[in-house]
Amino acid sequence: MVALTINGELVEAKEGMTVLEAANSAGIGIPHLCSEPDIKPYGACRVCVVEVTRNGRSSVTTSCDLPVEEGMVIDARSPAALKTRKMMVDLLLSRCPNVRPLKHLAAGLGIKQPSFSTENPAEDCILCGLCVRACDEVAQKDVIGFVDRGQQRKVTTAYDQADPYCASCGKCIKYCPTGAIEHVPGITVKGLGRIWIYLRQAVQVGMLALFLYLIYNTVRGKVLPVPANLFSRFDPLMALVAMIGGKELIANMIPALITIVVTLLIGRVWCGWICPLGTVLHAYGPKFPKLPNWLRSIKYILLIAFVGGALLGVLAFMWFDPITIFVRPLAGTVFPYLLQKSAPIAIPDGLAAQRVAEIPLRPLIHRELLIPLGIVLFLNLFAKRFWCRYLCPLGALIALTSKFALIKRYVDKKICFEWGCCLHSCPMDTIAYKDLSSDPGECIMCMDCIGDCPSGSTKFGRKAKPTWVYSYDPSRRKALVGVAAGVAGAFLLRMDAFKSKYQYLIRPPGAEQNNFLSKCIRCGQCIKICPNNALHLVAKEGGIESHLTPVLIPRTGACDWECNSCGQICPTQAIPKLSLEQKRKQQMGTAVVNTEICIRCLLCIKECPVKGALVQGTIEGLKGKYPIVDATKCIGCGACEFICPIKGEAAIRVEAPPKSA
Amino acid sequence: MAKLQSATELETWRKDVLATRDPNKQTITICGGTGCRALEGQAVSDAFHAGLAAQGLASQVDVKMTGCHGFCERGPLVVIFPQRIFYPGVTAKAVPDIVSKTIAKGEIIEKLLYEDPATGKKITYEYDVPFYREQRRVLMEDNGLIDPTSIEDYVAVGGYKALAKVLSEMTPDQVIEEVKRSKLRGRGGAGFPTGRKWEDARKAPGDTKYVIINADEGDPGAYQDRSLIEGNPHSVLEGLLIGAYAVGAHRGFIYIRNEYPMAVQYITKAAKDAEAYGLLGENILGSGFSCTFDVHRGAGAFVCGESSALMRSMEGKPGEPRSKRIHATESGLWDKPTVLNNTKTWALVPHIINRGADWFNSIGTEGSKGTMVFSLVGKVNNTGLVEVPMGITIRRLINDIGGGIRDGKKLKAVQTGGPSGGCIPESLADSQVDYESLTKVGSMMGSGAMIVLDEDTCMVDTARYFMGFNSSESCGKCTACREGVVRMYNILERITHGKGEEGDIAQLELLGETTRNGALCALGRTAPNPVLTTLRYFRDEYEAHIKDKKCPAGVCKDLISFSVLADKCTGCGLCKRNCPQEAISGEKKQAHVIDQQKCIRCGICREVCRFDAIKVE
Incomplete structure (x- = not known):
């Protein structure tokens, strides 16, 4: 064994190794371009130059063909070495300005533009000689070689003619780092990594389409091949928080376990491949913002705070989940808008008597629901996947899980060219400049790096060790801050001062009796499925604790006697899954007649679906017959309030909670 | 002729050769170097033969076409022995005079003599000519005396004495010791100590070793190796054989440019003759030492003068250098220990063996001997x-x-x-x-x-010329030389065309430095030298080109203009007649004028003007 110093680190190397090999085996990166482990050193590209000091004398030389010596001091990043390397890359980039991997390498060295112009910008051969040597040493065919010299030098076969001795083995293609050699149009062997990207993109687009399809088709009675609330049910954050908050096992959310298992196997594929919001955010934004990395810990703090709040039964912040952020504006803004466009109907404020069934759907557009999504999309202009990097609590949960994933990204240093292509391709900017390693918590398995890897050294497998060394991992202090924030927030919301006094918070059928606020994840799918447009997300009337939870607003639509869809769609079963019979017995509130404005048309009595809940009767001190509510029978469906022809506020209103007691 | 079986037999043969020769016999030597041949030296030689035959002197006078004498400026050169009467620039027309006067009567022909431009004096004898007098000739010593195609001539001046001495009296180690003591350094340019190189090769394991003469002389303006091989091929061969004996090689090569047909022909003949006399091949001089010799002709790539590229070329591969982490003395031609030396280095070896390392040490400086x-x-x-x-x-x-x-x-x-x-x-x-x-x-x-x-x-133009040469002769293997040098050339070309920009000098310096650090072989590492030295010593000229768009030397056509100085112009019309563009007009005896629109700045007017009346700026 020989001991030498590389970049200040003491490295042990085997006798006969080259400095480049020694550095690679010690995990120290030296960029190189014409060197592959199974091919003899050639020394053509001159990118692997280092400053070597021996016996007090230092010189700049290549490391790929420099045998290790005892006591040698190597500095791959000395000013002289960097200067030379930068110029070599600049010269190559000037020759081949459009070779992608070379651009990455150049960017890593701070070259913004090639210093020299070229007459043939399409040139993609960097004359590294890997193909020639692969043909010679690996395939042992000697079919291709260099012809001519100087600027005219090129790789070709003898007399530029097809050589019958060529076995079309593809070794030359395999070793070509720039994809300059092709015989399968469009796909080179090196480019195989790009297939992963195409696959991912196909999956992402498919998932986004499925998501939109499901939300669009969240319609009562419509039978879909998969449950309409599929995405929510696979969301482990919803599952975790709702189960903690509700302190019960929610069978509906079992699929979320699959997400966790998949993450434990192959990492954060949810974020990279499935999440519809992630797909949108992957499409634009700068990869390398000048934002401090500690921002990434915000998402962990948020996660911890949410869980802490859930422990006290407060789910007020679940509107901050990526799925809900995306669903709500679709359910409450976009689709109602589209519906209204296709069937514009005025809200029947005091129309002439009509039966509810004959009144078509009246969508109500909640524009404010667009705000959170708008902010997330806007922030993405500052950093690609800004949300995913810094804010997403679901991402944080999956990130923590993926730290333990079986399969992670790693770089095979033995064959890595050290060009930094992966570094520049990462949409999460999580590949370290130092050693091209990545944080498995931040890696979303998008495969962009594998597609850009010219050497095939970027791999996904079991070799990578778990890493907790990243500056943006939550420290204990940050975790405590998160817990404290969550608990404090929950306590505050639990205080009566913050409780809403609003008496018209009519919850969906069965919800009030079901620990609703501790399980509702504020996704808004119930309002989409509600056929009568009766359910809406309250913005402020319910206070912060009820923010964006569904309420029944009978004036826009009454709870349909024939419908139990909201219970079916609710992913966390905050609205319980009830049969029609059970649902018809659920009291949501109690109707109260305002005799001062009641005109005694008694349309409400005709409309009331519950036998005996609303009858004609007289009221002491008043003339004539008024509708009389039987509080024990009234379920608060709001049919009476909906039909009341009085303009503005109806003369009969449902109040919550039910007064049956 | 039977093969010589020992050093004694060689000496006997030498005596026989010398016995047939009268040192006082008149001998006419005509320089047969390429330069003098181009100036019709062959015709002069023919004329001498004809003239002597006509005068009936053919049997009394020897006529010899020798190798290059060196004074190429004044060819064809004729030297008449034994007095060493020196006639430069002899034409075939002058030959009958020389034969009838100098040869027949011993008269000196005054008008044919060399006139020293410094003193204006006529000089009769070759050794008095300052050009020769100030030289110290060792390698070139015998060039003017011997017929390169005659092995007897070489033997007559003491040829193969060193080889015989080495084979009969010295062990290989002693030879290496002697060469080491002489402090001989490689004459190819890098100056690596020859003795050490030989020693490394001798110590390298393996029985198969090679020795190679590097005669791939590609520098513009250099023709020493060529003249040496054309003038005295046996001396090179003898040096090679001594080296082969010292390092234990049994196969020698010469890698010679195919552009040197006469040198190829002479070295081939020399090898054939030497083999016929038992001085090459099996069992040389009965010593038991054998060494074969082959001529390998190069195809004209400059880079093949670099040792590792030369060896790749000999192996039949493209002539590309490889990194010299492992010396050729360990793994050279066909991965065997190989000693490659320049032609002049090899040719110096017999002199060192004959006259001793101390003699060699007495010439030269502390670090550079000979x-x-x-x-x-x-x-x-x-x-x-x-x-x-x-x-x-x-x-x-x-x-x-x-x-x-x-x-x-x-x-x-x-x-x-x-x-x-x-x-x-x-x-x-x-x-x-x-x-x-x-x-x-x-x-x-x-x-x-x-x-x-x-x-x-113009120094910028000079640097441009050399960088053009370097870029077109780069083998193209490594980025630094292939891409770096051509970029430097492009910048220089821009500057000489008046399109220089601020920052060009810095860019040139950066390119020069990084190419020097980054290139694979010595050729690439030294390729930026013309630019770096001219930048170091003539920076002001670069700045004049770039900032003022002026070429101070008046060379770069895009930066100069020619005009007639009216006070000096005599109106002779010479420039007008010679101008290829008819850009000059003017009446006789009146100052002429150059039409700048028509002028292509070829400079002919300036060359032909006898009155310095053409101004360039």
């Missing part, structure tokens, strides 16, 4: 091959031997070491010519080309 052959070319009066002791100053070389600068102009710089060397300015002309001193001033010894530049030379 003599060096330079090809002195450019704007100097006496162009030709000169052999001088190491350590002579550049100024002496130019003034005393070269006869000063042509047309009385001023010396501006000297480019030494070929295209990878540097330009040494006049201010440093007093520096010595040896390995260390030349390196110190930013140039190098190279194979010994010395191009003299006068005040009319």
Whole structure:
């Protein structure tokens, strides 16, 4: 064994190794371009130059063909070495300005533009000689070689003619780092990594389409091949928080376990491949913002705070989940808008008597629901996947899980060219400049790096060790801050001062009796499925604790006697899954007649679906017959309030909670 | 002729050869070097044969076509022995006179004699000519005496004595010791100690070893190796055989440019003759030592003069250098230990063996021993091959031997070491010519080309020329040389075309430095030298080109204009007649005028004007 110093680190190397090999085996990166482990050193590209000091004398030389010596001091990043390397890359980039991997390498060295112009910008051969040597040493065919010299030098076969001795083995293609050699149009062997990207993109687009399809088709009675609330049910954050908050096992959310298992196997594929919001955010934004990395810990703090709040039964912040952020504006803004466009109907404020069934759907557009999504999309202009990097609590949960994933990204240093292509391709900017390693918590398995890897050294497998060394991992202090924030927030919301006094918070059928606020994840799918447009997300009337939870607003639509869809769609079963019979017995509130404005048309009595809940009767001190509510029978469906022809506020209103007691 | 079986037999043969020769017999030697042949030296030789036959002197006088004498400026050269009467620039027409007067009657023909331009005196004898007098000739000594195609001639001047001595009296280690003691350094340019190289190869394991003569002389303006092989091929061969014996090689090669047909022919004949006499091949001089010899012709790539590229070329591969982490003395040609030396290095070896390391040590400087052959070319009066002791100053070389600068102009710089060397300015002309001193001033010894530049030379244009050469001769293997040099050339070309930009100098310096650090082989590493040295010594010229768009030397056509100085113009009309563009007009005896629109700045008017009336700026 020989001991030498590389970049200040003491490295042990085997006798006969080259400095480049020694550095690679010690995990120290030296960029190189014409060197592959199974091919003899050639020394053509001159990118692997280092400053070597021996016996007090230092010189700049290549490391790929420099045998290790005892006591040698190597500095791959000395000013002289960097200067030379930068110029070599600049010269190559000037020759081949459009070779992608070379651009990455150049960017890593701070070259913004090639210093020299070229007459043939399409040139993609960097004359590294890997193909020639692969043909010679690996395939042992000697079919291709260099012809001519100087600027005219090129790789070709003898007399530029097809050589019958060529076995079309593809070794030359395999070793070509720039994809300059092709015989399968469009796909080179090196480019195989790009297939992963195409696959991912196909999956992402498919998932986004499925998501939109499901939300669009969240319609009562419509039978879909998969449950309409599929995405929510696979969301482990919803599952975790709702189960903690509700302190019960929610069978509906079992699929979320699959997400966790998949993450434990192959990492954060949810974020990279499935999440519809992630797909949108992957499409634009700068990869390398000048934002401090500690921002990434915000998402962990948020996660911890949410869980802490859930422990006290407060789910007020679940509107901050990526799925809900995306669903709500679709359910409450976009689709109602589209519906209204296709069937514009005025809200029947005091129309002439009509039966509810004959009144078509009246969508109500909640524009404010667009705000959170708008902010997330806007922030993405500052950093690609800004949300995913810094804010997403679901991402944080999956990130923590993926730290333990079986399969992670790693770089095979033995064959890595050290060009930094992966570094520049990462949409999460999580590949370290130092050693091209990545944080498995931040890696979303998008495969962009594998597609850009010219050497095939970027791999996904079991070799990578778990890493907790990243500056943006939550420290204990940050975790405590998160817990404290969550608990404090929950306590505050639990205080009566913050409780809403609003008496018209009519919850969906069965919800009030079901620990609703501790399980509702504020996704808004119930309002989409509600056929009568009766359910809406309250913005402020319910206070912060009820923010964006569904309420029944009978004036826009009454709870349909024939419908139990909201219970079916609710992913966390905050609205319980009830049969029609059970649902018809659920009291949501109690109707109260305002005799001062009641005109005694008694349309409400005709409309009331519950036998005996609303009858004609007289009221002491008043003339004539008024509708009389039987509080024990009234379920608060709001049919009476909906039909009341009085303009503005109806003369009969449902109040919550039910007064049956 | 039977093969010689021992050193004694060689001596006997030598005596026989000498016995047949009368040292006082009149001998006419005509320089048969390529330069003199181009000046119809062959016709002169034929005329001598005809003339002598006509006078009936053919049997009394020998006529010999020898190798290059060196004074190429004044060819064809004729020297008449035994007196050494020297007639330069002899034409076939003058031959009958020489035969009838000098040969027949011993009269000196005054008008044919050499006139020293410095003193105006006629010089009769060759050894009195300053060009020869100031030289110290070791390698070139016998060039003017022997017929290169005759092995007897070589033996007559003591040829193969060193080989015989080595084979009969010395062990290989002793030979290496002697060479080491002589401090002989490689004459190819890098100056690696020859003895050490041989020792490394001798110590390298393996039975198969090779020795190679590097005669791939590619520097523009250099032709020393060619002249040596064309003039005295046996001396090179003898040196190679001594080296082969010393390192234990049994196969020798010469790698020679195919552009040197006469050299190829002579070395091939020399090898054939030597083999016939038992001086080459099996059991040389009965010593039991065998060594074969093959001639390998190169295809003309400059880079093949680099040792590792040369060996790849011999192996049948593209001539590309490889990194020299492992020396050729361990793994060279076909991965066997190989000693490759320059032609001149090999040819010096017999002299060292014959006269001893101490004699060799007595010539030259501390670090550089012996003599060096330079090809002195450019704007100097006496162009030709000169052999001088190491350590002579550049100024002496130019003034005393070269006869000063042509047309009385001023010396501006000297480019030494070929295209990878540097330009040494006049201010440093007093520096010595040896390995260390030349390196110190930013140039190098190279194979010994010395191009003299006068005040009319544009240094930017000179650098451009050499970078053009270097870029077109780059093998293209490594990025630094292939891409870096051509970029430097492009920048220089821009500058000489008046399109220089701010920052070009910095870019050139950066490219030069990184190419020097980054290139694979010595050729690439030294390729930026012409730019770096001219930038170091003539930065103001670069700045004039870039900032003022002026070429101070009046060379770069896009930056100059020609005009007639009215006060000097006599109206002779010479310029008008010679102008290819008919851009000059004017009446007789009136000052002429140049039409700038038509002028292509070829400079012919300036060349032909006898009154210095053409101004260039």
